[in-house]
Amino acid sequence: MDKLLEKLREPFAREELEFRVGAVNKDKMEGLALAYVQARAIQNRLDELFGIDGWTVAYREVSAGFICSLSIKINDRWITKEDGASMTEYESIKGGISNAFKRVASSGFGIGRYLYKAKNKWYPVRQQGKGYVFTVEPELELEDNNLTFKKLEAEKDEPKVVGSTKIVIEFGKYKGLTLQEIYDKDINYIKYLRANAKDKKISQACAELIA
Numbered sequence: 001m002d003k004l005l006e007k008l009r010e011p012f013a014r015e016e017l018e019f020r021v022g023a024v025n026k027d028k029m030e031g032l033a034l035a036y037v038q039a040r041a042i043q044n045r046l047d048e049l050f051g052i053d054g055w056t057v058a059y060r061e062v063s064a065g066f067i068c069s070l071s072i073k074i075n076d077r078w079i080t081k082e083d084g085a086s087m088t089e090y091e092s093i094k095g096g097i098s099n100a101f102k103r104v105a106s107s108g109f110g111i112g113r114y115l116y117k118a119k120n121k122w123y124p125v126r127q128q129g130k131g132y133v134f135t136v137e138p139e140l141e142l143e144d145n146n147l148t149f150k151k152l153e154a155e156k157d158e159p160k161v162v163g164s165t166k167i168v169i170e171f172g173k174y175k176g177l178t179l180q181e182i183y184d185k186d187i188n189y190i191k192y193l194r195a196n197a198k199d200k201k202i203s204q205a206c207a208e209l210i211a
Contacts, residue, residue: 004074005109005110007049007109008045008049008109008111009109009110009114010049010109011096012037012041012045012073012112014115014140015095016027016037016038016041017035017036017037017115017140018035018036018038019033019034019035019036019134019138020034020036021033021034021125021131021132021133021134022032022066024125024132025122028123028125028127029124029125030123030125031123031124031125031132031134032120032121032125033121033122033123033124033138035115035118035138035140036102036115037106037111037112037114037115038099039101039102039103042101042102042105042111042112043160045111045197046072050072050073050074054072054073055070055071055072055073056070056071057069057070057071057101058071059097059100062084062159064086064128065084065086065087066083066084066085066096066097066100067082067083067084067099067100068082068083068084068085068097068100068101068103069081069104069106070082070104070105070109071134072100077092081104081107081132082104082108083100083103083104083106083107083108084100084103084104085099085100085102085103086099089130089176090132091176091177097120100109100185114142115140117142117143118140118141118142118143119141119142119143121138121139121141123135123136123138124136128167128168128170129170130169131168133166133167133168160190165183165200166178166179166180167179167201167205169193169202170180172189173189174186174189179193179202179205179206179209180209183209187210190206190209190210191206191210194206194207194210
């Protein structure tokens, strides 16, 4: 069981992580980078370790948010943990459910919990819609320099993907989604944006996605 838990809590590859702006400074030129694991990456890990029938989730709505119950079958015994999250500004229901899932995976089973050891670092930001986005790609740096993680070490020499595809669209039917998320859902809309977007950064990022 110890080896199973160790695999469950292994660090994720860089492309499976994302950063959000946790706070901005007084002049609103820099933002605090908070790292988190993508929900899809957590689902993939659970599938790999326990199979598609070895784990399950259930949600219940509470005041302004959701509680997620994550159950995992370990040694023929179902273990259930719970945690919750508030609704989000964009896609409030989907965002709240996703955040509740990520929280219980971390607090209940230690998935991605190592990210709490990340150093608080500030990066340049710009306002986009009602929120802020980073203008440079944040780097993950852990507080404990003695910690060694195979996946983190393996990716040191890998090229970093610039976050142009993480531009958040503030209009249309996919408002609140990044270009990468839209690409995964509807490539034809990405082609439309490439040809018709007034913002050159958006059209260029769409061209990079399709290439």
